[in-house]
Amino acid sequence: MPSWWYGLSDAGFGVTRITEPFVDPYFSANLYFLRGRDRDLLVDAGMGLVPLRPVLPLTEGKPVLALATHIHVDHVGALHEFADRAGPAVDAHLFETMPDEATFAAEYRHRPSPVTRLPSPGWSIGNYRLAPAPLTMPLAEGDRLDLGDPSFTVLELPGHSPCIALFDEANGILFAGDAIYDDQLLDDMPCSDKEAYRNTTRRLIDEVDPKIVFGGHGEPFDGARMRAIARNYLENGSGL
Numbered sequence: 001m002p003s004w005w006y007g008l009s010d011a012g013f014g015v016t017r018i019t020e021p022f023v024d025p026y027f028s029a030n031l032y033f034l035r036g037r038d039r040d041l042l043v044d045a046g047m048g049l050v051p052l053r054p055v056l057p058l059t060e061g062k063p064v065l066a067l068a069t070h071i072h073v074d075h076v077g078a079l080h081e082f083a084d085r086a087g088p089a090v091d092a093h094l095f096e097t098m099p100d101e102a103t104f105a106a107e108y109r110h111r112p113s114p115v116t117r118l119p120s121p122g123w124s125i126g127n128y129r130l131a132p133a134p135l136t137m138p139l140a141e142g143d144r145l146d147l148g149d150p151s152f153t154v155l156e157l158p159g160h161s162p163c164i165a166l167f168d169e170a171n172g173i174l175f176a177g178d179a180i181y182d183d184q185l186l187d188d189m190p191c192s193d194k195e196a197y198r199n200t201t202r203r204l205i206d207e208v209d210p211k212i213v214f215g216g217h218g219e220p221f222d223g224a225r226m227r228a229i230a231r232n233y234l235e236n237g238s239g240l
C-alpha cells in the first residue's frame with residue numbers, strides 16, 4: 001500500500017530504500033527493506049509518525065524481521081508494529097521502555113520544525129512518544145542473521161552509540177546504521193564514545209570490504225568512499 005508520508009525507491013542490490021521526507025532533516029533517517037528466501041528484513045524503523053508496516057511490500061504468510069541498528073528515535077519509531085524485533089543486545093533493556101535519555105525523543109519534541117507536513121489531522125508534537133518494543137532477538141558481535149538467502153554477520157560498531165551493523169560478505173552489502181554514513185559523523189552525544197569510534201573506523205578500513213554501504217542517513221556509497229570517510233574521521237574527527 002503506498003503512503004504519501006514515506007518515500008520508497010529501488011536502491012539496487014535488491015534493497016528498497018525508505019525515507020521520511022517531511023521529517024526534520026536532522027531526524028530523517030534511511031530505512032531499508034530486503035526480501036530473503038525464508039523471511040524478509042526491515043533495517044531500522046523510522047520515527048513512527050505514520051504506520052510503516054502497511055507501506056512495506058510484504059508477502060502474506062511470510063515472516064518479516066524488523067531490526068534496529070541502535071535505539072535512537074529516528075530508527076525505532078515503528079519497531080513496535082512488528083512481532084519479530086532485533087537490535088543490539090547491549091541496549092536490550094532500554095527497548096523495553098524506550099526512555100527519552102536513550103532515544104533523544106525529547107530533543108525531537110523540542111525541534112522548531114519537527115515536520116513540514118502533518119502526519120495526521122490534529123497531530124501535535126507535544127503528544128509524540130515512542131512505543132516500547134522489547135527485542136525478541138538481541139544481537140551481538142559475530143551472531144549470524146540468516147534469511148535463508150542472503151545471510152548476514154552482525155558487527156558491533158560502537159562510537160556514535162552502541163550500534164550494530166549487518167554485513168553480507170557473499171554479496172558485499174553492509175547495512176551500517178549510524179556507525180558510518182556519508183556526512184559529518186556524530187560522536188558528541190551522551191551515548192557516544194570517541195575512542196570506540198576511532199576503533200570502529202579503523203576496523204572498517206582494515207576488516208570490512210563492502211561493495212555497497214547503506215547508511216542510516218544520506219545516499220548509499222561504495223567501499224572506497226567508506227574508507228575515505230573513516231580516514232577523514234581518524235584524521236580530523238569528521239567524516240567530511
Ligand SMILES: [Zn+2]
Pocket residue numbers: 070072160161178
Ligand atoms: Zn543515531
